[in-house]
Amino acid sequence: MDKVWLDQIDLALRLAPYTIVTGLTVSIIVCYFFWQESTVAYVVGLQVVILGLACVGFYACASWQRGRLNSLAVPIRLIRERIVVVAALAGVALASIPVVLFNSADADGQLLIAATCAGLIATGICIGFIPAAGIVYSGCIIAGSFIALAMTGKPFFIIIAILLAIYSFFIVATIVQISRLVSLRAIVQVDLDRQREVSGLLLNDFEQNSSDWLWETDALGRIRSPSARFAEVAQSDPGDLASSLFESLVTPKSDQRSVAATYLLSAFRERRPFHRISIPVHIGRETRWWALTGKPIHDRQQRFLGFRGIGSDVTLQHEYLAKLDHLANHDLLTGLPNRRHFEKIVADARSALLDRPGGPGFAVLCLDLDRFKQVNDTFGHAVGDHLLRKIGERLEAFVGPDLVVSRFAGDEFAIIHFASDPALNAGLAERIVQSLQTPFEFDNLYLDVGVSIGIAIANDAMTSEEVLRKADAALYRMKDDGGGSYGLYTPSMDQHKEERAVLMGELRGALDRGEFALHYQPLVSADTGEPNGFEALMRWQHPLHGDVPPSEFIVLAEETGSILALGEWSLRNACHFAATWQDRTLSVAVNISTVQIRHSNLVEIVARALSDSGLEPSRLELEITETAFLATTNEAMSVIESLRRLGVRLALDDFGTGYSSLSYLKKLPVDKIKIDQSFIVDLPDVSSDVSIVKAIVELARTLGMTTTAEGVETVAQRDCLRQIGCPEFQGYLYGKPADEEATMQMIARQSRRFEPRVVA
Known part of the structure; x- marks a missing residue:
């Protein structure tokens, strides 16, 4: 039923703008021709009501056009009921035109009202894909027209009323028939989708040289009639595999389940279909990755018979994607997390700090090597790269559950320390400075570099970007002061960095200014x-x-x-x-x-x-x-x-x-x-x-x-x-x-x- 209603709503809202434009045009014309002292209050009120309903209608149509899935945040039944209510309000407002104005109008005005009412009744077909909306919209206008004709008491208008009844019967019948056709189309589409999915499963099962396999369970979750391919990838005898629980095959023996495995088991218990769920499966002594697709199967009496689906071994794909992810988030030279990954870690730490205001907090340390450029320029990039790797190894010695080291670029490193105590962070920085002061030996070269460190302690008011910027400002100040040490961020450092940036900008024109x-x-x-x-x-x-x-x-x-x-x-x-x-x-x-x-x-x-x-x-x-x-x-x-x-x-x-x-x-x-x-x-x-x-x-x-x-x-x-x-x-x-x-x-x-x- 939801599928039928969804198609009805989709078609109705696609054509509704024409109905809205027609009703809005009619109200404007009526307002223009019946702008008289005796009717001015009515026509102004009519115009306000129609304009308001038009705005609501256009907004609903535009929201639907932007993405039908977005509208599904509201239940289908509620959307349908709201459309019917708006159609009824619009029908009542437009039906008031003949009731209020027809009897007191002259011949020209009556002709105008009659023509517009006939057109308005016909436009109900546009929203007739939702039969209740089309009938209530056109029905209100029809009823208003009958009332207006009856109020005149003239025999001529009685004949017009009879013709209107015949015309109205045709409109209502058309709306009902259109609704039936839309419903039949939706039902046929559902059947076609089901048949297409079953055909796809069968074709995958018979496809030669395929790495996929078909699997099936009974209502209790036991594997039924495993294929040779299924037994091969499971490294098990088909006889042993048959009647074993599918759940025991795809879930680890330990209590630690992945998110995907948890989702898969919930789909089994709730008898929901699932598509390409990638989960780790322990086969022998190795871990393989399977992508599983399945759906519940029922007999004609809708009794649950079990699950049927397709499995694929995607281990190579998973390893390849994992490698790509590692490359995207780690520095190739040192193997440390790169700037992108580090910024995400800081952003997550900041979110955790907001969720747990009483938590331990964290600090960011920005590091810049002293005299590294001289090494690079003097001995070449090969020696410089070797030195960076050795520095990365020394910094990794500080890594632990509460500390992550990252390399940004060149000779820039960064550390997030999950401790907000300034003394602890100062002690950490002091140990790092002392560690990097020891010369590095490479091919009988003794390379002496130092490090400058800027420290910023995060708080609830800082964004992750601000924490990094403040640590960078502290680092800049240390470099300007000669380097070789560390410093905690103070607000004056921002001013110093800004002055440096201003000075850099003013330097460009200083020569021309003499x-x-x-x-x-x-x-x-x-x-x-x-x-x-x-x-x-x-x-x-x-x-x-x-x-x-x-x-x-x-x-x-x-x-x-x-x-x-x-x-x-x-x-x-x-x-x-x-x-x-x-x-x-x-x-x-x-x-x-x-x-x-x-x-x-x-x-x-x-x-x-x-x-x-x-x-x-x-x-x-x-x-x-x-x-x-x-x-x-x-x-x-x-x-x-x-x-x-x-x-x-x-x-x-x-x-x-x-x-x-x-x-x-x-x-x-x-x-x-x-x-x-x-x-x-x-x-x-x-x-x-x-x-x-x-x-x-x-x-x-x-x-x-x-x-x-x-x-x-x-x-x-x-x-x-x-x-x-x-x-x-x-x-x-x-x-x-x-x-x-x-x-x-x-x-x-x-x-x-x-x-x-x-x-x-």
Whole structure:
């Protein structure tokens, strides 16, 4: 019966808009022609009622058209009853037109009412697929028409009433016949579906070379007449398989049942059909996966006889899908959960926290490796990938029931710790930092990396995205503070991250706004204390933030690519300024970024800067960091060699901070080594630093290179370096970076011996 009613409702609601439009049009025409003082209240009320019913009808039709299954949330019987009620209300409203207006109307008005009523009665056929709705709709209008004709008392209208009765009988008979045809169609369709399903089962049973098999049970659930194929996949003798319970075959011996197995057993007990239910089945010592389809069978008296269906071995498909699922949710390099899987774990943890407000809670730790890029650039991606796998193994040692480790991308990892105590999470972060501080060994290489960690404790007010964002903000702050440690999220970190993002955006237009300038720091002779040259250093004077440290904006410039324009600008301006110096023995040093070497026509830019300024190539010194030298590809190395052919000098900056060994020096086309200030700051008190600096100076002298000590700030450091034999100094002891005017004044005093100023 539900199938019959469903088809009736479907057809009725598909044609109902025509009935609604007709009724709405009639009410508008009546309102227009009978807009009189005596009838205005009635026609306005009629229009309001019809318009409201039209809105209800259109909404119902549109909802049905969007998806018939959506409407099944309401029982079919209730939907049918609601359609009948709306049809009755519409019929009563339209039937009031002849009752109220016909008797008092003139001949034209009566003709109009008669014509519209005849049409309205006919439109009942559109919803006649639900006979009750069609009859009550047309019946109300018919009754209203009879009443109006009777109220006139004229013989002519009695004849019209007789004709109306004949016409009405035809309409009602048509509605009833249409309803019968729809019902028969639905019943035939149900029978066809049943026959088609049975035919499909039989065809599958007879199909050759098929991996499927037919199974059948009796009313008690015992297997009946198992086929040879069924016995083969069950690895059992057909005789032993017969009369055994099908339920015992497809359910595990333990009490732990899968969701699919539970659903299957409930379908058996409730005698419901089921389709392609995949369940694990234990055959011998292995687990196979079967996909089972079945339906209850009945005799002609509707007595339950058992189940019949088809089984398929889908083990290979299940294993393949499981592998795909693993690949989709895990990192290929480390085998750890990936970002997608981790975000789902965090979202589930957040939902559990909302469901159980008094639960243990959780925290997210975002990890970023320190100095990993140097390893990748120096030793290649193969070593970098090996290092990531080893780091993943160390992090997996922390995994437990309350902790999940994930790798996001590159050198980014994340951890969810099901504990909300800040002290516990801080202790976990401390252990992780200590674990990753131990060097990694690979092919006689000792790789020293560290890790920075940001921690965010989840609470009820946070979404899963907010927890991750706050942990990321804490990580950014730790990286900006130098890394190598951990930090708990505080609200101020969001502001710091936002300021960093704002600064990154403002950096793009800062050069055009004239916010950048070059300051120059002297490079002095160890013997005379007089300048040998100057290093050009970029300075950013932000209109709101003031002086932005180079340690902040250089990193941002490299991330955004702005370093290309900044580098070209600094090179061009430094060359022009140096060309104005009267002392032609003074050189100018300009820092070159790795990004410039890899992603710009650096040789052309340098040649053009020298040509435009008139500066002698021998007076230009390009400073490139040790990591940049070691990270150069064959193409980048050809760029460096082309720079040497221009006649410029190359300096190896920040020597000793990367992963190089001293043997690299003989392979690098450099003229100068700049010893990083980290080796200078403790001179002469730390003997190991004295030995390192001495070894660098001696090796450079042997290789025909000069040496500059960076960060010289005290007389004691100067004297120690002089004793070692370092030929050139740079540091606050001899002058801070100064603007062009102060630099020109220093050059003007070059004829007098430069007296160092001790910084307190």
